[in-house]
Amino acid sequence: MKLDSKVPPGPLEQKWERRIRDGRLISPANKRRYEIIVAGAGLAGASAAAALSEQGYQVKAFCYHDSPRRAHSIAAQGGINAAKNYQGDGDSVWRLFYDTVKGGDFRSREANVYRLAEVSMKIIDHCVALGVPFAREYGGLLANRSFGGALVSRTFYTRGQTGQQLLLAAYSSLMKEVARGNVKLLPNHEVLDLVVIDGRARGVVARNLITGEIRRDAADAVILATGGYSNVYYLSTSGRASNATAIWRAYRRGAGFANPSFVQIHPTCIPPLGDYQSKLTLMSESLRNDGRIWVPKKPGDKRPPNEIPEEERDYYLERIYPAYGNLTPRDLASRAAKRVCDDGRGVGPNGLGVYLDFSDAIRRLGVQTIKDRYGNLFDMYREITGENAYETPMRIYPAVHYTIGGLWVDYDLMSTIPGLFVLGEANFSDHGANRLGASALMQGLADGYFILPSTIAGYLADIPHDSRPPTDAPEFAEAEEQVRNRLRKLLSIQGRRTVRDFHARLGKILWEHCGMSRNRSGLEKALQAVAALREEFWQDARVPGDEESLNQSLEDAARVADFLELGELIARDALTREESCGCHFREEYQAEGEGLRNDEKFAHVAVWEFQEDGKTPARHEEPLRYEFVKMAARNYK
Amino acid sequence: MIRRKKRGGRDAGTPLGLFRLMKVRLKVWRQEGPNKPGRFETYETPELNPNMSFLEMLDAVNEELIRQGKEPIAFAHDCREGICGTCGITINGQPHGPGKGSATCQIYMRKFRDGETITLEPFRAKAFPVIKDLIVDRSALDRIILRGGFISVRAGSAPDANTIPIPKRTADLAMEAAQCIGCGACAAACPNASAMLFVGAKASHLGLLPQGQPERFSRAAAMAEQMEEEGFGACRAYGACEEACPKEIKLEVISRLNRDFTLALLKGEL
Ligand SMILES: Cc1cc2nc3c(=O)[nH]c(=O)nc-3n(C[C@H](O)[C@H](O)[C@H](O)COP(=O)(O)OP(=O)(O)OC[C@H]3O[C@@H](n4cnc5c(N)ncnc54)[C@H](O)[C@@H]3O)c2cc1C
Ligand code: SF4
Ligand code: FES
Numbered sequence: 001m002k003l004d005s006k007v008p009p010g011p012l013e014q015k016w017e018r019r020i021r022d023g024r025l026i027s028p029a030n031k032r033r034y035e036i037i038v039a040g041a042g043l044a045g046a047s048a049a050a051a052l053s054e055q056g057y058q059v060k061a062f063c064y065h066d067s068p069r070r071a072h073s074i075a076a077q078g079g080i081n082a083a084k085n086y087q088g089d090g091d092s093v094w095r096l097f098y099d100t101v102k103g104g105d106f107r108s109r110e111a112n113v114y115r116l117a118e119v120s121m122k123i124i125d126h127c128v129a130l131g132v133p134f135a136r137e138y139g140g141l142l143a144n145r146s147f148g149g150a151l152v153s154r155t156f157y158t159r160g161q162t163g164q165q166l167l168l169a170a171y172s173s174l175m176k177e178v179a180r181g182n183v184k185l186l187p188n189h190e191v192l193d194l195v196v197i198d199g200r201a202r203g204v205v206a207r208n209l210i211t212g213e214i215r216r217d218a219a220d221a222v223i224l225a226t227g228g229y230s231n232v233y234y235l236s237t238s239g240r241a242s243n244a245t246a247i248w249r250a251y252r253r254g255a256g257f258a259n260p261s262f263v264q265i266h267p268t269c270i271p272p273l274g275d276y277q278s279k280l281t282l283m284s285e286s287l288r289n290d291g292r293i294w295v296p297k298k299p300g301d302k303r304p305p306n307e308i309p310e311e312e313r314d315y316y317l318e319r320i321y322p323a324y325g326n327l328t329p330r331d332l333a334s335r336a337a338k339r340v341c342d343d344g345r346g347v348g349p350n351g352l353g354v355y356l357d358f359s360d361a362i363r364r365l366g367v368q369t370i371k372d373r374y375g376n377l378f379d380m381y382r383e384i385t386g387e388n389a390y391e392t393p394m395r396i397y398p399a400v401h402y403t404i405g406g407l408w409v410d411y412d413l414m415s416t417i418p419g420l421f422v423l424g425e426a427n428f429s430d431h432g433a434n435r436l437g438a439s440a441l442m443q444g445l446a447d448g449y450f451i452l453p454s455t456i457a458g459y460l461a462d463i464p465h466d467s468r469p470p471t472d473a474p475e476f477a478e479a480e481e482q483v484r485n486r487l488r489k490l491l492s493i494q495g496r497r498t499v500r501d502f503h504a505r506l507g508k509i510l511w512e513h514c515g516m517s518r519n520r521s522g523l524e525k526a527l528q529a530v531a532a533l534r535e536e537f538w539q540d541a542r543v544p545g546d547e548e549s550l551n552q553s554l555e556d557a558a559r560v561a562d563f564l565e566l567g568e569l570i571a572r573d574a575l576t577r578e579e580s581c582g583c584h585f586r587e588e589y590q591a592e593g594e595g596l597r598n599d600e601k602f603a604h605v606a607v608w609e610f611q612e613d614g615k616t617p618a619r620h621e622e623p624l625r626y627e628f629v630k631m632a633a634r635n636y637k
Numbered sequence: 638m639i640r641r642k643k644r645g646g647r648d649a650g651t652p653l654g655l656f657r658l659m660k661v662r663l664k665v666w667r668q669e670g671p672n673k674p675g676r677f678e679t680y681e682t683p684e685l686n687p688n689m690s691f692l693e694m695l696d697a698v699n700e701e702l703i704r705q706g707k708e709p710i711a712f713a714h715d716c717r718e719g720i721c722g723t724c725g726i727t728i729n730g731q732p733h734g735p736g737k738g739s740a741t742c743q744i745y746m747r748k749f750r751d752g753e754t755i756t757l758e759p760f761r762a763k764a765f766p767v768i769k770d771l772i773v774d775r776s777a778l779d780r781i782i783l784r785g786g787f788i789s790v791r792a793g794s795a796p797d798a799n800t801i802p803i804p805k806r807t808a809d810l811a812m813e814a815a816q817c818i819g820c821g822a823c824a825a826a827c828p829n830a831s832a833m834l835f836v837g838a839k840a841s842h843l844g845l846l847p848q849g850q851p852e853r854f855s856r857a858a859a860m861a862e863q864m865e866e867e868g869f870g871a872c873r874a875y876g877a878c879e880e881a882c883p884k885e886i887k888l889e890v891i892s893r894l895n896r897d898f899t900l901a902l903l904k905g906e907l
Contacts, residue, residue: 051792066713067779069819070721086799122793129795131788131843133812140802158812164720165815172787179783187776210768239715274686276693279717380718383743386688449792498703500696544703549670550769552711553703 001256001609003622006410007111012628016115019411020454024461031056033465036456037204037219038062039191039246042071043163043441044424045225046170047448053177055453060217061174061183062206064190064241064555069171072227072239073444076163077284077377079145079155080127080441082120087144091152093117098629100439103149103329104432105582105597106631107259107605109624111411112429116439119446124156126449130169134158145373146289147437149329149636155438160284160376166441170448189215190555192486193479194222194250194420201420202469205479207487209555212548214480216471220460221419224250225448228403228425230263232563232570233515234507236400237269237282243559244566247407247426256416256607256620258408258428260566261574264435264583265516266401267333270384271353280399281384283356283377285437288326290361290370291394293317293333295354299344305355305393316340324636331434331583332594332636334398338516339593341397348395357393398516402440404431404583405573408607408622412455413447416607419459423447428605433582487547490557495540499557502537506530506560506567514571519587523575527568534564569617573606576619599631658684659751663698665710666758668767671774675767677756687747691734692717692724694746710757711770717742719883722818725825726771727758732822732881740820740883760825764832764868775821777867778835784863785856786839788848801847814841816884823878823886829870834878836860837890844897854906857897 008015008022026034034057038049041063049061065071083096096117101108124142128134134156135143144153158165177183188209195203195216203218229244230236251257268288270281294313301308316336318325328336337354340346347353362370367390371378378389385395406428413421413429424444431439469476513526537560545551579602580586580595589596604621611617661682668675682698689697692714699709715723724741728734734744749755757771765773815838823834840857843849849856865871872891879888 047792054791065715065721065723066775067819069779070715070723072716072721074721075716075718084798122795124798125795126790126792128798129788129790129848131811131815131846131848133808133815133842133846134798136803136805136808138805140804141799158815161720161816164818165812168815172782173790173792175779175782176787176789179785187779239721240717241715273688276686276689276697278690278693278696281718379738383739383745386747453792496704498700500700542703542706544706544708550711550772553709 001416001607001618001620003256003408003416003607003620004410005109005622006412007109008411012110012114015111016118023454024458026457026461028056030465032058034058034220034460035060035468036221036223037217038223038225039204040071040225040227040424040426041065041068041174042073042225042227042424043167043170043444044426044448045223046071046167046174047445048223048225048423048452049183050170050173050177051449051453052456053180053182059177059183060186060219062186062189062191062204064188064209066187068174068185068187069168071167072242073163073167073441075239076441077160077282078147078286079157079162079438080123080166081147081154081436081438082124082156082442083117083154084121084124086142087153089152091154095152096120096154099150100430100436101432101629102634103436104434105634106432106599106603106626107581107624108430108432110626110628115451116430116443116446119450120442122450123442123445127166127169130173132158132165132169145286146327148285148288148327148333149324149436150327155286157286160286160374163441166445170445191246192249192483192558194253195475195479196253196417197469197473197475200418203471203476205476205483207483210550212551214483216476216480218468218471218476220463220465220468221421221456223421223423223452224407224426225423226426228406229563229566230400230403232506232566233400233510234504235272235277235280237266237280240279243562245559245562247422248562248566250407250415250417250420252610254417254610255420256408256609257405257569258605258607259405259573260570260608261514261577262404262433262583263400263570264330264402264404265334265398267330267337267398268356268396269399269401270381271348271395271397281380282399282401283381283394283396285330287356287374287377290365290373291326291356291358292360293326293354293356295340295345295347301345305347305357314340314345321636328636329434329436334516335585337398353395353397355393356396358389359393362390400511402435404428404433404435408605412458413452414459421452421456423452433584487554487558490541490543490554490561491545491547493538493541493543495542497540497542499541499543499553499560502533502541503560503563505533506564509533510567510570514574517585517587518574520575523571526571527575530564530567530571537561537564569608572617573608577602577606597633603631656687659687659746660684661749661752662754664754664756665770667710667770669769671766671768685746687745689746690717690742691728691744691746692742711772713772714742719743720818722820725760725773725820725822727760727825729756732760732825733883738883738885740818743883760821762821762824762830762869764824764830765821777869778819778821778832780867781832781836781860781863782839784859785852786843786860788843789852803847807845811842811845814838814845814886814890817886818884820883822881822883824869826877826881827870828875828877829873831872831878832864832869833872833891833894834882834886836864837894838886840894840897841890844893854897854901854904857894858901858906861894861898
């Protein structure tokens with residue numbers, strides 16, 4: 001597997017400009033002759049489909065939701081970063097770049113991150129033009145707030161519903177292009193395989209989720225913007241339908257999978273409540289602007305929070321990381337929470353929780369200000385827990401939230417399969433080993449509105465626009481046959497256990513051995529346990545119904561079957577990375593409770609290449625060279 | 638990990654960790670496919686924790702059905718936190734069920750009595766044909782947006798974001814309207830099956846902002862026209878939509894839409 005990052009030469013600040021300047025162009029008349037498939041219509045996919053169509057390409061946009069407006073991006077709460085420096089607090093492209101590289105524990109590609117910081121400003125301009133009602137100050141200019149891992153205020157937001165407003169804006173620009181007749185929209189369609197012909201991505205096989213009909217579509221290039229795979233852990237903050245199938249099928253067709261074990265565990269989620277639970281709910285990190293995190297100093301202290309005097313509380317983030325305090329990056333904050341709970345100082349019914357306390361902020365700013373800033377989050381908390389966080393501290397606990405790993409892409413966002421591009425959470429780019437808050441929305445929109453539409457011409461210019469294969473090519477037939485066989489096989493198991501039961505067990509294995517804290521023997525156990533569970537699944541799962549109509553059980557089963565393969569790769573990746581970095585904490589590599597990186601051996605992206613079923617995938621490395629910043633131990637103290 | 642108590646009566650407001658298990662009986666609309674006849678079927682739920690969400694209750698019922706070799710109840714859902722607009726069940730005659738400002742996925746079992754019979758139906762409106770059981774086709778809402786629920790700017794062509802200051806109040810009002818999750822409960826609740834609250838929300842959101850002015854009148858007119866073409870009824874100001882709306886979108890958005898619609902007529906933009 002060749003891993004050429006294709007980063008342009010020259011000074012950091014000139015690389016992106018240079019790529020655009022030296023990039024190939026396609027004439028407007030010819031653009032119309034290219035057809036591009038975009039799978040996924042979240043922030044990354046909808047923005048890409050809209051921007052490609054605006055440029056004149058023909059686009060087919062697939063999503064499994066009944067409308068693009070429902071993609072999981074809609075749930076993002078806190079905000080989106082941009083280096084606008086509207087607050088005049090010393091922000092700059094360089095600082096956003098540096099914060100992101102440092103936050104990612106020096107495991108990302110410098111040039112990509114710098115470009116992201118540069119493009120961030122245009123995103124805000126465009127979103128305002130599209131009608132995103134960002135929060136404003138009384139003077140009418142845009143307001144900002146702070147997020148973890150930064151000492152400046154660079155986060156733009158629309159109350160606690162930033163993802164919603166950004167997605168609705170991207171959806172509206174997509175609909176504008178659908179109305180123009182340039183984008184063909186295929187909602188309720190799930191892409192189940194990628195078609196590769198002569199080494200190039202040439203199309204997809206998809207299933208109409210309402211009628212069960214399987215269709216083939218050919219294209220000049222295929223874009224996957226299908227989101228993250230947090231749901232491999234069963235309980236996560238993702239929408240229930242989020243899944244890995246599109247990228248997993250592409251991996252099986254030859255796309256490299258980078259850093260699969262880099263999974264972000266978010267420190268501020270509502271603690272798990274019971275076995276019946278179907279998902280976990282995030283409480284936006286923006287709450288850490290005003291909330292203070294603490295636990296009792298004494299283990300097993302069962303007094304209600306208001307009865308625990310100040311001197312018997314441990315504001316552990318402020319104590320351990322005085323410079324960043326409650327705004328310490330996510331990976332560190334989550335591990336610190338786990339540690340105090342492991343010490344027996346956790347709060348709540350099952351001891352899995354820490355307090356997030358607003359009483360100081362309410363005293364300082366008044367209830368109304370807190371309501372204005374976080375009202376909907378407090379409401380949500382009350383609905384779920386029945387508790388009033390204006391009066392008693394919230395209880396929070398870490399939960400799986402975001403997958404930093406994903407399909408490997410080069411500087412142009414192209415995977416190891418020529419013609420297959422990957423955007424948004426589905427790719428591995430930009431966040432290294434830990435993503436900073438409010439940076440996923442930024443990355444998704446940067447990829448979709450600005451980066452891909454500039455880089456894709458470089459690929460398309462090399463292939464004649466009339467070379468789209470017919471959909472009766474043998475590769476299409478083979479892919480469709482595989483898809484059909486797989487669905488039939490799932491329906492024919494007729495075992496005793498439900499798909500959900502397997503999914504929950506898979507989640508438990510991964511959470512226990514491949515979650516916030518990992519070690520060799522646990523990971524070895526996980527490898528075996530996942531393989532055994534997969535075997536059991538194919539013998540004992542029960543999937544009701546047929547494949548010729550709407551069948552939600554079948555949809556789930558196919559997704560879980562892929563998770564059962566991906567879970568093993570996650571454990572394998574975690575096992576082979578013998579260092580701690582960012583979210584990946586290996587107990588064997590630490591000093592004084594902080595993870596120890598091994599830059600000599602592991603300053604690289606690990607990229608996995610599928611071999612065949614039953615064979616261990618091959619591990620490749622893309623070395624990471626830091627030319628412009630110095631790799632240092634992260635310090636938030 | 639959670640202290641269980643014996644089964645008993647209603648337990649609203651009990652803090653987490655202390656509760657009594659409950660059971661309910663469901664009367665559920667079952668319909669195999671779009672043009673098939675439908676009927677109600679009754680199911681007893683297994684024992685439930687009152688802190689379960691309504692959809693988690695349905696998950697539990699479906700697990701049982703699958704184990705018994707029966708067809709699970711089809712219902713739409715995704716985010717399960719009231720923001721994607723995918724869910725939508727008419728519970729005891731109310732779209733999204735009891736509780737103001739909540740989508741179906743934000744309803745918790747503690748809202749119901751132990752032993753209660755709960756009726757579940759799909760969102761009913763002429764423009765929302767049933768696909769299966771509790772799932773309806775709401776693509777009509779997308780087709781309304783297609784007629785102008787956007788601002789026509791190309792990526793990369795916008796001026797600096799702070800070029801046009803927007804009064805905080807205007808931005809706040811626009812945001813209130815922009816919160817619509819496109820669930821369709823307004824139309825399902827309306828005796829006339831009108832989607833005016835949905836259309837008004839989008840017209841208000843964009844029509845209030847300076848960026849939305851150039852297309853303001855044509856947008857309002859075209860979306861309202863499409864609404865009619867989709868088979869939604871006209872607004873008779875019953876106000877049932879506002880009651881049902883999980884995002885508490887206000888009737889004002891309809892007045893704004895009507896005003897813009899009239900102006901569009903006057904300006905000849907219709
Ligand atoms: C609760 C929550 C809060 C968050 N808050 C923030 C925040 O404040 N700031 C921030 O920066 N980030 C936040 N994030 C992260 C961020 O929301 C996501 O990383 C980002 O929105 C992902 O966008 P995406 O376009 O890559 O994928 P998604 O929005 O997940 O979209 C995936 C799309 O792909 C489609 N799809 C998937 N598979 C297939 C298939 N096989 N066939 C066809 N279509 C398919 C889906 O239908 C969907 O349209 C948050 C995440 C969560 C879970
Ligand atoms: S206006 Fe309210 S009820 Fe109607 S679609 Fe929007 S959110 Fe749903
Ligand atoms: S499932 Fe998303 S709003 Fe209810």
